[in-house]
Amino acid sequence: MEVIKNPEAQSFKSSVAGSIVLPFLFVLLLWIIKLIEIYSGESFADFGIVPRTLSGLIGILTTVFIHADINHLLSNTFPLLILGSGLMFFYRDVALKVFILVWLMGGFWVWLFAREASHIGASGLIYGVASFLFFSGLLKKNRNLLAISMLTVFLYGGLTWGIFPVTDHISWEAHLCGGLAGMLCAFAFRSEGPPKEEKQWDDEDEDDENAEWKITGTTNGSDLKN
Numbered sequence: 001m002e003v004i005k006n007p008e009a010q011s012f013k014s015s016v017a018g019s020i021v022l023p024f025l026f027v028l029l030l031w032i033i034k035l036i037e038i039y040s041g042e043s044f045a046d047f048g049i050v051p052r053t054l055s056g057l058i059g060i061l062t063t064v065f066i067h068a069d070i071n072h073l074l075s076n077t078f079p080l081l082i083l084g085s086g087l088m089f090f091y092r093d094v095a096l097k098v099f100i101l102v103w104l105m106g107g108f109w110v111w112l113f114a115r116e117a118s119h120i121g122a123s124g125l126i127y128g129v130a131s132f133l134f135f136s137g138l139l140k141k142n143r144n145l146l147a148i149s150m151l152t153v154f155l156y157g158g159l160t161w162g163i164f165p166v167t168d169h170i171s172w173e174a175h176l177c178g179g180l181a182g183m184l185c186a187f188a189f190r191s192e193g194p195p196k197e198e199k200q201w202d203d204e205d206e207d208d209e210n211a212e213w214k215i216t217g218t219t220n221g222s223d224l225k226n
Contacts, residue, residue, distance in 0.1 A: 015089060016085075016089065018088070019085045019086075019088035019089035019092070020081070020085045020088075022084065022088060023080060023081050023083075023084025023085050023088065024081065026080065026084065027077055027080050027081055027084075029065070030064075030065060030067070030073060030076075030077075030080075030122065031073065031077075033065050033066070034067055034070065034073050044065075044066045045066060045068075045118050045120055046118065047059060047062040047063065047065070047066050047120075048062075048063045048066055048118035048119050048120035049063045049107055049110050049111050049114070049118070049119040049120075049174075050111075050116070050117070050118055050119075051110065051111050051112065051113070051114045051115065051116055051117075051119070052111065052112070052116075056111060056118075057111060059107070059111070059118070059119065059120075060104060060107035060108055060110075060111055061107070063107060063110075063119060063120050063121065063124075063174075064103060064107075064121070064122040064124070064125055065122075066120040066121065067120065067121050067122070068120060068121070072121060076121065076122045076123060076126060079126045079130070080122060080125070080126060082148065082151065083126060083129040083130055083133065083148065084099075084129065086129075086133055086145070086148040087099065087129050087132070087133065090133070090136075090144070090145060090193050090194055091136075091189070091192060091193045093192060094189050094192045094193070097189075098129070098132055098182075098185045098189060099125070099129070101181065101185055102124075102125060102128030102129060102132065102178060102181045102182050102185060103124075103125055103128075105177075105181040105184070106124040106125070106127075106128050106174065106177040106178035106180075106181040107124065107174075107177075109177035109180070109181070110124065110171070110173050110174050110177050113173065113177070114171065114173035114174070114177075115173065117171075119171040119173065119174050120171075121171065121174070123162070123171070123174055123175055123178070124171075124174035124175060124177060124178030125178060126178070127162065127163070127174075127175045127176075127178035127179040127182065128178035128179060128181045128182035128185075129182060130179075130182065131178070131179040131180070131181075131182030131183050131186070132182035132183070132185050132186045133145045133146075133148055133182075133186075134146065134182075134186075135182070135183050135186035135187070136186045136189075136190070136193060139186060139187070139190050140190075140193070140194060140195070142194050144194070145193075145194070162175040163175045163176040163179055
């Protein structure tokens with residue numbers, strides 16, 4: 001029996017698989033770092049962002065790798081995988097640029113404006129990428145991008161409330177700064193990624209309208225004849 005392969009379907013599967021690789025490796029690295037911290041008995045919290053201190057500047061680069069405990073890391077794992085894969089799939093050409101810009105801009109703003117504490121975790125990245133996909137979806141009116149962000153809001157309960165100072169031990173500043181960085185990136189890269197969705201016209205309806213025009217339309221007061 002001859003098997004007919006669909007090149008488009010194979011290409012889609014390949015793109016999906018390729019989009020998962022980097023987010024998966026990034027999350028794997030986070031888990032490796034956490035396991036090293038646990039088994040070494042050392043706390044890496046000093047590598048977080050400590051606002052307006054010279055020693056805290058290094059946290060802009062390292063904070064995303066540090067998590068308070070397993071539950072903290074677990075809560076960030078699935079959103080990073082989902083959003084990271086969505087970013088890679090829809091914005092492959094600029095995904096790393098967006099990721100790095102959200103990482104650095106959000107971290108720097110936390111260093112400038114946040115409370116005096118050690119701010120740790122990858123939640124700022126999550127908010128940044130979610131914000132980027134959400135506002136990109138709005139700008140392009142793309143349902144697929146919006147669906148990914150809505151799925152993350154559903155899975156990552158309280159995503160919207162996370163940008164407000166409702167819980168003392170949560171860095172809402174990192175969430176807010178990451179979200180703003182993602183929004184700015186959405187505007188900066190609005191010409192990248194999937195095209196804006198346009199309204200599709202029904203060819204059959206258009207043909208019917210043309211046929212009706214040929215029968216009843218007029219030019220210079222004279223009836224058109226077939």
